[in-house]
Amino acid sequence: MAVCVALLGGESSGKSTLAQALERHLNDIHGLRAVCVPEHLRAWCEARGRAPHAHEQAAIADEQTRLIDRAKHAPGVDLVIADTTALMVAAYSALYFQDDTLLAPSLAAQRTCDLTLLMGLDLPWTPDGLFRDSPAVRDATDSLLRRELQDAGIAFQTVYGQGDARLQQALRAVGTALGRPLVKEDxxxxxxxxxxxxxxxxxxxxxxxxxxxxxxxxx
Structure with a gap:
């Protein structure tokens, strides 16, 4: 089964950019077969032109977990990069709908990931004209994620920097998870x-x- 690296962070924190950079680098430079699992919540919103209602959140979270599990068990895949997990859906449910019932199952799914990377908040917040709310929501999401991960005893590593600097940090963490160095020693x-x-x-x-x-x- 493939090693799974999960990226977490609020809106406009660089998850998708880093996920795509990791996928390209690991495939092109290190000869690994890495696949990126995109954020199902965003695809869902783009397909319908709206944010989900409270009663639709659980199915979205379940589908994100299913997509990650399918990629992990795909033949020949070395590493899965999850451009977020069900925990992000659970976090939004807690923040927007005051519903924390998705947290426990999403944390159970998070434990099956080999490495959790939390996006640092050093990137400027930028609106996308579609679903991004505000820097305050990003900050609140970050705080909730940290609290839930720590309370659940799930280890995570925060990555900072822009462009290649953030990629190099992430690669060092991924290399540790894989048991092989992916960057030159610091x-x-x-x-x-x-x-x-x-x-x-x-x-x-x-x-x-x-x-x-x-x-x-x-x-």
Missing amino acids: PALANGLRPWSCDNCSDPDCEHRLFTGLLSRNA
């Missing part, structure tokens, strides 16, 4: 330094300050 690690850890890891602002501080010192 000079900071070669000099005996170790990645930072934060006792207040639920605070994205604190996390971002620490991360960007390390980048500037190691530049």
